[in-house]
Amino acid sequence: YPVGKVDGDGHLESSDPIKGKVEKPKSVITYVYKEVKEEPSKPKGEVIITYVDENGKELQKPRQDTPNSPYDTPYDTTEEGEKPNTIKTPDGKTYKIVPKGDYPVGKVDGDGHLESSDPIKGKVEKPKSVITYVYKEVKEEPSTPTGNVYVHYVDEFGNTLKNSVTDEYAQPVGKYYDTVIDNRPNTIITPDGKIYVLVPAGNYAVGKVDVDGHLTTTDSATGQVIKGDKNVTYVYKLVKTPTPNVPVDPTPEKPVDPTPNKPVDPTPNKPVDPTPEKPVDPTPNKPVDPTPVNPTPEQPAKPAPALEQLPNTGEAQSVATGVLGAIAGLAGLATLGRRKKEDEK
Incomplete structure (x- = not known):
């Protein structure tokens, strides 16, 4: 450099060393610098989007694009999200981006962009770029009003018998309805088993009832849906109460025959034999001896004397005949002996 040679430490070599020992009254070490001219920084800018109505009134807060x-x-x-087609304001109004045309706020192109504002696309080239989109209020047509029809079921005193039903729900005003055909049962059976039927026309504790069983103080049984709700009520009366549970008699009104499978006497009004379990005479139509018989103990049969088996010579018959004759003779002698003794007496 003009000042002299500089080493890698920026040290002017002609000056004293940057390190060493003190060896003279004054040592001078010199470092060399040069001026650095800073380059100017590049300019910066931002991009903002605004949303206005046809008259230039702001509809929502600006949005920073860049x-x-x-x-x-x-x-x-x-x-x-940067260029919405519709904007809803806090006061409930709805705005839609305008088509191309001239408006009080100025000329608008086909993108709904106010041409007097910065381009919708480009490069940052100034501190603040503003792009504006224009909207107009949309008058929403009111929706068709709707209504509901509900049907209720009570007894003569106004007590509810079953859950209400919906005959019509969210239907256009003016639609015809008919609860008589659609939701009017003739009979209602409650969970406890009671049976109710529609009451005839007349005055009841709950009020006046027409021929349809309809409580006239409620909305009409047939008609047209109105905006809001209609409530139709039908009235019923109790006709049957369930019989409480009673123990079952196995043979009501008839005593139980203790003898199972007892034969039935086919002869009606036949006198009953007072003698139970009398033996049945196996001989039909035989006169019954009225004199009771004294039972004689049965004596065991006396075995007959065994006859000696003779050879088959043809003499067996004669031997048997002789034996029988001898027995008969002995019986005769015994009888004569008894008579003689009696005569002697």
């Missing part, structure tokens, strides 16, 4: 960025930074304000 934060503070160097010039030449590209931007695009047509990206999703």
